[in-house]
Amino acid sequence: MLGSQxxxxxxxxxxxxxxxxxxxxxxxxxxxxxxAAIKDPAEKARVSAxxxxxxxxxxxSWIGVQIEPGHADPIITEFKRYYGLNDIKGxxxxxxxxxxxxxxxxxxxxxxxxxxxxxxxxxxxYKDLLKRGEIMKYESPYYKDYTxxxxxxxxxxGYWVADSYAFAPIYNTKAIAELGIKDFKPTSWKDFTxxxxxxxxxxxxxxxxxxxxxxxxxxxxxxGEDWLKSIAAQKPTLHSKAAQGxxxxxxxxxxxxxxxxPKDHLSLKSRNLPVNQVFPKEGVVLIPFAPIIxxxxxxxxxxxxxxxxxxxAHGTQTMMDAGSLLFFGRPGVKPKYPDILPRSxxxxxxxxxxxxxxxxxxxxAFRARAASYGIGKK
Amino acid sequence: MSxxxxxxxxxxxxxxxxxxxxxxxxxxxxxxxxxxxxxxxVLIQSFSEAGALTTAKIAEVFSSPNxxxxxINTLIISVMTVLFASVVGVTLAWLIARSDMPFRRVFDPLNxxxxxxxxxxxxxxxxxxxxxRSGLINSLLEPLFSEPPFNIYTVWGIALVLGLFYTPYVxxxxxxxxxxxxxxxxDSARMSGASKxxxxxxxxxxxxxxxxxxxxxxxxxxxxxxxxxxxxxxVPGSVHTLSTLIYGAINEYPADFAKAAILSSALFLxxxxxxxxxxxxxxxxxxxxxxxxxxxxxxxxxxxxxxxxVGVNALYLLFxxxxxxxxxxxxxxxxxxxxxxxxxxxxxxYHKVIFVDAIAHRGLxxxxxxxxxxxxxxxxICMLLALVIHRTRLPAREGIAPLAMVPVTVxxxxxxxxxxxxxxxxxxYGTLWIIMIxxxxxxxxxxxxxxxxxxxxxxxxxxxSARMSGASWWRxxxxxxxxxxxxxxxxxxxxxxxxxxxxxxxSMMLFTFGTETISIALIQIMEYEPYGVSGAFGVLQTVxxxxxxxxxxxVSSPRQSNA
Numbered sequence: 001m002l003g004s005q006x007x008x009x010x011x012x013x014x015x016x017x018x019x020x021x022x023x024x025x026x027x028x029x030x031x032x033x034x035x036a037a038i039k040d041p042a043e044k045a046r047v048s049a050x051x052x053x054x055x056x057x058x059x060x061s062w063i064g065v066q067i068e069p070g071h072a073d074p075i076i077t078e079f080k081r082y083y084g085l086n087d088i089k090g091x092x093x094x095x096x097x098x099x100x101x102x103x104x105x106x107x108x109x110x111x112x113x114x115x116x117x118x119x120x121x122x123x124x125x126y127k128d129l130l131k132r133g134e135i136m137k138y139e140s141p142y143y144k145d146y147t148x149x150x151x152x153x154x155x156x157x158g159y160w161v162a163d164s165y166a167f168a169p170i171y172n173t174k175a176i177a178e179l180g181i182k183d184f185k186p187t188s189w190k191d192f193t194x195x196x197x198x199x200x201x202x203x204x205x206x207x208x209x210x211x212x213x214x215x216x217x218x219x220x221x222x223x224g225e226d227w228l229k230s231i232a233a234q235k236p237t238l239h240s241k242a243a244q245g246x247x248x249x250x251x252x253x254x255x256x257x258x259x260x261x262p263k264d265h266l267s268l269k270s271r272n273l274p275v276n277q278v279f280p281k282e283g284v285v286l287i288p289f290a291p292i293i294x295x296x297x298x299x300x301x302x303x304x305x306x307x308x309x310x311x312x313a314h315g316t317q318t319m320m321d322a323g324s325l326l327f328f329g330r331p332g333v334k335p336k337y338p339d340i341l342p343r344s345x346x347x348x349x350x351x352x353x354x355x356x357x358x359x360x361x362x363x364x365a366f367r368a369r370a371a372s373y374g375i376g377k378k
Numbered sequence: 379m380s381x382x383x384x385x386x387x388x389x390x391x392x393x394x395x396x397x398x399x400x401x402x403x404x405x406x407x408x409x410x411x412x413x414x415x416x417x418x419x420v421l422i423q424s425f426s427e428a429g430a431l432t433t434a435k436i437a438e439v440f441s442s443p444n445x446x447x448x449x450i451n452t453l454i455i456s457v458m459t460v461l462f463a464s465v466v467g468v469t470l471a472w473l474i475a476r477s478d479m480p481f482r483r484v485f486d487p488l489n490x491x492x493x494x495x496x497x498x499x500x501x502x503x504x505x506x507x508x509x510x511r512s513g514l515i516n517s518l519l520e521p522l523f524s525e526p527p528f529n530i531y532t533v534w535g536i537a538l539v540l541g542l543f544y545t546p547y548v549x550x551x552x553x554x555x556x557x558x559x560x561x562x563x564x565d566s567a568r569m570s571g572a573s574k575x576x577x578x579x580x581x582x583x584x585x586x587x588x589x590x591x592x593x594x595x596x597x598x599x600x601x602x603x604x605x606x607x608x609x610x611x612x613v614p615g616s617v618h619t620l621s622t623l624i625y626g627a628i629n630e631y632p633a634d635f636a637k638a639a640i641l642s643s644a645l646f647l648x649x650x651x652x653x654x655x656x657x658x659x660x661x662x663x664x665x666x667x668x669x670x671x672x673x674x675x676x677x678x679x680x681x682x683x684x685x686x687x688v689g690v691n692a693l694y695l696l697f698x699x700x701x702x703x704x705x706x707x708x709x710x711x712x713x714x715x716x717x718x719x720x721x722x723x724x725x726x727x728y729h730k731v732i733f734v735d736a737i738a739h740r741g742l743x744x745x746x747x748x749x750x751x752x753x754x755x756x757x758x759i760c761m762l763l764a765l766v767i768h769r770t771r772l773p774a775r776e777g778i779a780p781l782a783m784v785p786v787t788v789x790x791x792x793x794x795x796x797x798x799x800x801x802x803x804x805x806x807y808g809t810l811w812i813i814m815i816x817x818x819x820x821x822x823x824x825x826x827x828x829x830x831x832x833x834x835x836x837x838x839x840x841x842x843s844a845r846m847s848g849a850s851w852w853r854x855x856x857x858x859x860x861x862x863x864x865x866x867x868x869x870x871x872x873x874x875x876x877x878x879x880x881x882x883x884x885s886m887m888l889f890t891f892g893t894e895t896i897s898i899a900l901i902q903i904m905e906y907e908p909y910g911v912s913g914a915f916g917v918l919q920t921v922x923x924x925x926x927x928x929x930x931x932x933v934s935s936p937r938q939s940n941a
Contacts, residue, residue, distance in 0.1 A: 063891060068906060070734060093891040094737070096905050101631045103890045106798075110807045114892075125631050205616075210631060240613040243906045250908070251512035251715050267908070271713035271722075376616070 032084030034309075043141060047308070051083055053301030060302045063093040063100055064119035066165055066263065066289060071323040078318045079309045088302065096241065097211060101125050108134060108296070116303035119291040121165070121211055123354040126156075126292060135159050136293040138304055142311035142330075148344055149329030153353060154288040161311060162290035163326040166279070166347065167204070167215050167259030170246070173274045175200070175255040189223050189280045192256060193230035200255040202245045203231075205238035207367055207376045211287050212259055214358040217366040218285035218350050231258070232373035249275055262325040262341045269340065277340070283348035286327060398772045405766065406774070409781045412819045416796025417646070417788065423639035423799055439640045444618065449644070451612075452602055452619045455537045459601040460594050462541025466694055467548025468590060472578065475556035478677045479687040489691070492698050493546035494927050496880045497539065498897050499916040501610035503701030504530050504539050506708050506909065514704050517716035531615025539607050542697055544597040551593035555586040561676045574678050595656040596786075599649040603789020605883040606897060610904070620645045621791045625886060628795070635799065642792040650787040702920065709913035727914035731903070738915055740892065741899025742922070744810055745879050748895065752814040753874040757867055759818065760825035764833040765855055769841065779826065786823040790883025793820050798887050808890045816884040821877055828870045832863040872930050879923055896922075 032051060038044045054060075060076070067075070069092060076090035093115075095103065100120045107113045120126070129135050139158050146161035154162035169192055176184045179196045186192065192201065204212040220228040236258065239245045245257035246264035250273045265277040291310060293303040309315040316333045319326070325337070327344040335341045356362075370376065427435050439445055473479045474486050492500070507514050508530035516526035529535060563585065567577045583590070605621040612622055620641050627638035680687055708714050712724040731738045763782060767775050785793065797816050798807075806812040818825075836859050844854040860867075882897035889898050896919050904912045 069736060092736075094906070095891065095902070098629045098631065099902075099905075102629045102633060105631075105633060106802060107808060107890060110802050110804075112808045114808075122631060128632075208626070208630075237614075238616060241905055243904075243908070244614060247714070247908055248512065250713055253509060253512040253716070268713070271908075273713050273715070 030084075032082065034083045034305075037314075047083075047305070050301045050305050051085065054083070054085055054088065054299070054305055057088070057299035057302050059089040059091070059299050060117070060306055061091050061093070061115050061299070062117040062119065062306065063095060063104065063115045064117070064291075065095060065097045065100060065121055066261070066326070067092075067094070067119070067319070067324050068263075069094045071319075074322040075310070075315075075319055075324075079306055079315070082309060082314065083305050085302070085305075097121050104294075108294070111296070113294050113296040114298060115294060116297040116299045117291050117306055118294055119289070121287050121289045123288050123358060124210070124360070126160070126290070127355070129292070129294075130156065130159060134295050136295045136297060136300065136303075138293055138307060140304070140308050140311050142308060142313075145313070146311065146329040148327075148331060149288075149290075152286055152288075152329075152349055153355075154286075154290070154329065160290040160292050161329050162288040163316075163328045164286035164288050165261050165263075165326055166284035166286055167212065167242075167261060168277055168279050168284050169256055169258050170249050170260045170265055170268070170275055170277045171256035172249050172252050172254075173276060175249075175252040178252075179255055186278045187281050189219055189282055190227060191278075192258060193227065193234065195234075197255055198234045199237075201231075201234045201236040202239055202248050202254040202257040203236040203375075204242060204245060204257075204259045205240050205376070206370060207238065208240060210358075210363065213363045213366055213370075214352070214354070215259060215285040215287065216370065217362070218352045218357065219282070222282045222350050228370065228375075229373050232370070232375045236375065238376060262337075266323075266325060266337060266340045279342060279347065281348070283350040285352050286347070286349045288354060289326065398770065401766065402772050402774055402778075405763065405778055406781070409778070412815060413781060413784050413822070416793060416800045416819075417784075419800040420639045420642050420646070420792060420796045423635055424643045427636055435636045436640050439637050440644075445623065445641070448618045448620050448623050451533050451617055452621075452645070452648070454533050455540065455608070455619060456598050456602040458534065458537035459540040459544060460598045462537060463544040463548045463597050464590060464594050466541070467545045467593070468552050468583070468586075470545070470691055470694060471549045471552035471556055472582065473687050473691060475553050476578075476582065476676075476678055477680050477684075477687060479680060479684055479691070481688060481691075485691045485695075488695055489549055490546050491695075492543045493550075494876055494880075494923055495543070495702075495920055496606075496882075496897055496900075496916075496923070497543045497604070498606035498610060498882055498900055499705070499920055500543055500698075500701070501539050501607045502900070502904065502912060502916050503705040504535065505610065506704045506714070506913065507701045508535065512714060512716040514716065529615070530611055531617065533612075533617055535615075536608055536611050536617065536619075537601075539611065540601050540604060542694075543607075544601065545694070547597055547600075548590065548593040551589040552586055555589035556582065559585055565676070578678070591656060591659065595652055598652055599787060599789065602649050602652075603645060603791055603883060605791050605886055606901070609901065620648075621789065621883065624791050624795060628798075628887065638795055639799070642795050645789055646787070646792050649789055653787040702917075705913045706917055708909050709917050711910050714909040724910070727910040728918070730907075730911050731915045731918060735903065735907075735911075735915075737894055737899045737902055738918075741894045741896040744893060745896035748810055748814045748817065749875045749878040752817050752878050753871045755814070756818045756821065756825050756874050757829075757871050760822070760829035760870070761833075761860070761863075761867065763826055764829035765859070768830060768833045769838075769855060769859065770851070779830070782826050783823045785820050788820070790816075790820050790881065791887060794884030794887030797884070808893065810893050813885045813888050813893060813895065816888055817878045817881055820881070820884055821874060824877070825870060825874060828866070828873070832866040832870070833859065835866075836862045868930075872927065875930070876923065876927060879926070 035044055035047060038047060072092035076092060080086050080088060080090060097120055100118065101122050104113065104115065104118055137158050143155070143161045146155060149155045149161040152164065154164065169186065171184065171186070173184065179200060181194060181196050206213040206216045237254065239248065242260055242264055245260050246268060248254040249257045250268045250271070260277070262277060265275065268275040291307055293300065293307060297303045310319060313330070313332065316328045316330060320328070320333050320336050325341045327347055331345050333344060335343055424436065425432065470489050474482050474489070508516060508528040510516060510526045510529045510531065513526070513528060513530065516528055519527050559582070564577050564581050567581045572580065603621055605625060608617070608619040608622045609625070612619060624638045624641045624645070627634045627641065707718050709727055710724060711719065711722045712726060713722060763778055766772060767778055794816055797812060801807055801812055841854040841858045844858050845851065849857070879896065885895045885898055889895065894902060900912065900915055900919060903915050
C-alpha cells in the first residue's frame with residue numbers, strides 16, 4: 001500500500017518536472033504582448049531591441065507626483081508583463097512637486113541622478129532642463145495620438161507629451177448646510193463668493209505654490225478682477241499642500257476649498273464623507289503633467305519602453321484603471337469614476353499658455369496683485 | 379620610571395591611531411572639515427552671487443517684510459519656549475527632588491517621556507487636538523463659544539508644543555543640581571525666618587541658576603533652529619520662522635541658495651550670540667552646591683499643597699500624553715471629522731504604513747541604521763577625544779574641546795545646509811553617511827561633554843599606576859579606564875540613539891529619495907495621506923522609540939549594576 005503510494009508520488013513528480021521542462025522553452029519563445037500587438041516590422045525590431053537592452057539594464061526607477069504609490073504598483077506590474085520584463089526591478093518614488101524639483105536638481109548637480117523617468121508638473125523647470133540639455137530626446141510613436149496635449153500647447157516635439165490635472169472647488173455639504181446655505185449646487189466659480197462662506201473657505205497658498213498661482217491667475221482672467229477681489233474678501237485660509245485642504249474640508253473644518261484635484265475628491269468620497277466637487281462652467285486651468293527621460297537616466301532603454309507604455313492606449317487605460325485620475329492628453333481613455341472625473345475631451349479648459357503666462361515675472365506680478373487685495377493676509 | 383616620565387613619554391597608541399602629535403593633527407583636520415568648513419561654506423555663499431562677492435543680496439533679503447516677520451516669530455517662539463520649559467521644568471524638578479509630593483517615583487521617569495518622543499509626532503498630535511475646527515478640543519468646546527477657542531497654528535501653539543517637548547531638558551539639568559545641593563544652606567534660611575516659598579526662590583533657585591541657565595540656553599538655541607514643529611504647525615497658519623524660510627528657499631524653484639545661506643548665517647549669529655552671552659554671564663561665577671560635608675537633601679513638607687503638586691505634575695503629563703492618545707484614536711479612524719466614531723474604526727491605516735507604503739519602510743530602516751551605527755561611531759569618537767584631552771599631554775589638546783563645542787551654537791538646519799553646499803559634489807551626497815556625519819557633528823558637544831565627565835570621573839591614579847607598571851597608554855586606557863566608564867558609555871549611546879532617531883532639521887536638507895529618515899518619512903506621508911495614516915505612522919514611530927529605549931535600558935541595566 002505504502003509502496004504504491006510512493007510510486008504514484010514519484011510518477012507525479014516526474015510528470016510535473018517533464019511538463020515544466022517542456023513548458024520553459026515555450027514560455028521563453030512566447031512573444032511579449034507588446035510585440036504581438038505591433039504589426040510594422042521596423043517598429044517591432046525597434047521595440048525588440050529595446051526589450052533586449054532593458055533586460056540587460058534590469059531596472060526602472062521612476063519618480064513622480066499625483067500618481068500615489070498604491071496606484072503606481074499596478075502600472076509597473078502591467079508594464080513588466082506587457083513587455084516581458086518580469087525579471088527587472090521596478091521602483092516608484094512619490095514626492096511633492098517642489099520636493100521633486102529640489103531633489104532631482106540636487107542629484108543632477110551632484111551628477112548622481114538615479115531616475116529613469118521624472119513625471120512632474122513643473123512646466124518652467126522642464127523648460128529649463130530642456131535648455132540645459134538635461135532631457136533625453138525621444139519621440140515615442142504614441143506621441144502622435146496625443147492630440148489633446150497638442151491642442152492645449154502642452155507638447156514639446158521630440159521630448160514629451162503631457163496629460164494634465166486640474167484644481168477645482170470641493171465642498172462639504174454638511175458644513176455648507178450648517179452655514180445656512182440651502183441647496184448649494186454650485187456651477188460657477190462665482191458661487192464661492194457667497195458671503196456666508198466668508199472665513200470658511202480654504203485655498204492652496206498661491207504665495208508659495210508655483211502651480212496654484214498661475215491657476216488662480218488664469219481663473220481670474222476669465223472671471224474678472226472683481227471676482228478675485230470677492231474671493232479675497234472671503235479671507236480664505238491658505239493651506240500649503242492640497243492634502244491639507246482636502247482633509248480640512250473632509251473634516252468640516254472648512255466648508256469649501258477652492259483648488260483641489262479629483263484625486264482628493266475621490267479620496268474623501270471613498271471614506272463616505274459628504275464632499276462634492278464642481279468643475280465650474282467657466283472652465284479650469286489644466287496643469288501639464290508629463291513624463292520625461294533625464295539625459296542621465298541610468299536605464300535609458302527601459303525608460304523609453306516605459307514612456308511608450310504610458311503613452312499607449314493600453315498604458316493610459318491601465319493608469320486610469322489603477323486610479324490615476326488625470327485628464328489624459330489622448331482622447332478615448334474611459335474614466336474609471338465618471339462621477340468624479342469628466343472625460344478629457346469634455347473638460348472645459350481655460351486658455352492658458354504655460355510658456356508666457358506662468359513666467360517668474362508673471363507669477364510675481366500676480367502675487368503682488370493678489371496680496372494687494374488681501375489674499376495671504378491674516 | 380617616574381610618574382612624570384610615564385605620562386610625558388610619547389604615546390604608545392595602537393598603530394591605527396598613529397603617533398601622538400599626528401593624532402592631534404588628524405583630530406584638528408577632521409574637526410576643521412566637519413565643523414568649520416560647512417559653516418564657512420554657508421558664510422561664503424551668503425556673500426556670493428553669480429560667482430562674485432557682494433552684499434547686495436543681504437540687503438535684498440532683509441528688506442523683505444516676510445523676513446522681518448520671521449525673525450520676530452523666531453524670537454517670540456524661542457523666548458516663549460524657554461519661559462514655558464523653564465517654569466515647568468524647574469517646578470517639576472523641585473517637586474521631585476526637594477518636596478514630599480506623593481508618587482514622585484512614578485512621576486520622575488514619566489516626566490522624561492517627551493525627551494524620547496519626536497516633536498514632529500507631538501506637533502501632529504496637537505494638530506489633532508487643537509486644530510481650529512477639526513481639533514478634538516475645539517469640536518467639544520465650539521458649541522460653548524462663538525468660534526473655536528484654540529488655534530494651534532499660531533506662534534503660541536508652536537511655543538506650547540516646543541515648551542512641552544523641551545521641558546525635560548530643564549527638568550533634567552535642574553534635577554541633578556537640586557539633588558546634589560547642600561540642604562544646610564536652605565536650613566540656614568529657614569532658621570533665619572524665611573518661608574518655604576522664599577527659601578526656594580531666594581536660596582534654592584539661585585544656587586541652581588547655572589544649571590537652569592545652561593538648560594535655558596540649550597533650549598533657546600534648539601528652539602530657534604528647530605524645523606519640524608514650525609513646518610507642521612506654522613505653515614498652515616502662515617506663521618513662518620527663519621528655519622522654515624531657509625527650507626523654503628532651498629525648496630522653491632529655482633532654489634535660492636544665497637537666500638538660504640543668508641538666513642542661515644543670521645540664525646547662526648542669533649544662536650551664537652546667546653551662547654556667548656551664557657558663557658559671559660557664567661564667567662568667573664562660582665556656584666558651589668556640593669560641599670565636602672556629609673549631607674542629605676531634605677524634602678520640604680508641602681502640607682495641604684501636596685495634592686495640588688500632584689495635580690500640577692499630572693497636568694503636565696496630560697498635556698504630553700493626552701494628544702498622543704488622541705492621535706492613537708485618529709489612527710484607527712478611516713476619516714477624521716473632529717470626533718471619534720465607532721463606525722469609522724479601521725486597521726487600514728496601519729496596514730498601509732506597515733505593508734504598503736515604501737517610504738515608511740525606508741524611513742524606519744534608514745533611521746535605525748543611522749541611529750545605531752551613528753551612535754556607536756559618535757561614542758567611539760567622543761571617548762577618544764575625551765581621552766586625548768584628559769589623559770594625555772599632547773600639544774594643543776586644550777583646543778580640541780572648544781572646537782568640538784562649536785556645533786552647540788549651530789542649528790541643525792544651518793548645519794544641514796552647510797553640509798549640502800560643501801558636499802553636494804562629493805560621493806557622500808545622496809547617501810545615508812552624509813546624514814549620519816551631520817548628526818554626529820551636530821551632537822558632538824553632547825557626546826563630548828558626557829564623555830569628558832565620564833573620563834574625569836575615573837581617578838588618574840588608576841591608569842597612571844598601570845602605566846608605571848609598564849602598560850602602554852592605550853593598554854591602560856582600554857584595560858583600566860574604558861571598563862570603568864562602560865556603563866556610562868552605554869547611557870551615552872542610548873542618549874545619542876534617541877536623539878538621532880528624532881532628528882529632522884539637518885536631515886531635511888540632506889535627504890534624497892531613498893535616504894529618508896523616519897521623521898522625514900512622516901513629514902512626507904503627511905503631504906498626501908489623511909490624518910489617520912499619518913497618525914498610524916506617528917504612533918508606530920513612538921512605540922518603536924519607546925520599545926528601543928526600554929530594550930536598551932533592560933540590556934544595559936545588569937551591566938550597570940555589575941559596574
